[in-house]
Amino acid sequence: MTRLTREIRIRSPCKSYRPESPLSTTMKTFTANITVTLRRAILDVQGKAVENALHSLHMPGFSDVRIGKHIELSIQATDAEAASAQLREACDKLLTNPVMEDYHFTLNETAAVEAA
């Protein structure tokens, strides 16, 4: 009995992730690499401090040091376009703050999974 209940609990949420269209049953997995930096107009004090440190190490050739964040994640989507749209929504809503940050990302397909 316990086992049956467990199976039902695991399976039922999976159904909701099936694509709505009956034709597109293949979900693909994408890996995204997102780079977040402070907007150009905002003084990047960390970047400035690191730049000064490089200069003090007798490496005067470096300039325009920008410190940012790197976020990796996986997305399941029907295609790259859908994955990009999901990712942009995530970046705009949570992963970055457009008031102070810019972002860009790369997206790579990692595996194709046949939906059951």
Next chain:
Amino acid sequence: MNIGVVTFPGSNCDADARHASALTGNTVHSLWHKDTALPSGLDVIILPGGFSYGDYLRTGAIARFSPIMTEVVRFANAGGLVFGICNGFQILCEAGLLPGALIRNQNLSFVCKDVFLRVENTDTPFTNICSPGQVLRVPVAHGEGRYTASADVIKGLEDSAQVLYRYVTPDGQVTDEANPNGSLNNIAGVTNAARNVMGLMPHPERACELLLGSDDGLTVFLSLARHCNVGVA
């Protein structure tokens, strides 16, 4: 007045905010980040200082999606008074209830000391008991308090007197030396266009008893009481 103080995971000034609220004769309601309803009859909601969700991703970025924030936004949009202190200010900016953002201090250091604030607009629920240009002594304690916004937003805030407090010298002069974090225009606290939401980086709730060095922080609580037509003994 009925004041609700929200506790997020990582809030560490919620007890101080409740203490200062009670000290000024208010009924205090403890609110939890998972609450999906507010007690009836609330006059003010305080989002306290701290490090909600460990400041992961960005300060306030995750707290802003806490279940209670839906209610806080609804309360604010209906004209309710909302006051964000330090991390609470950061959460209000992330939630879009206040313009701008708070980023890493210009000197990259956590700054913890008393600062002097000049009251820039006394015609608000948060400052009405102050005299114009009054200088208050209140502590700051933050690593990400540099107020920033686009030039247009800053101009809009200045033109419509939404800057409520500025970092100044003890005699009220705006100088770079008096600015503890590099905030644009020495901005320490702002309000929204409707003037019912305020964010302030310094901690008035930590300056409500002379035993602690200053009771200038009382001005915020007494102003709120006056706004709500509540007499304070």
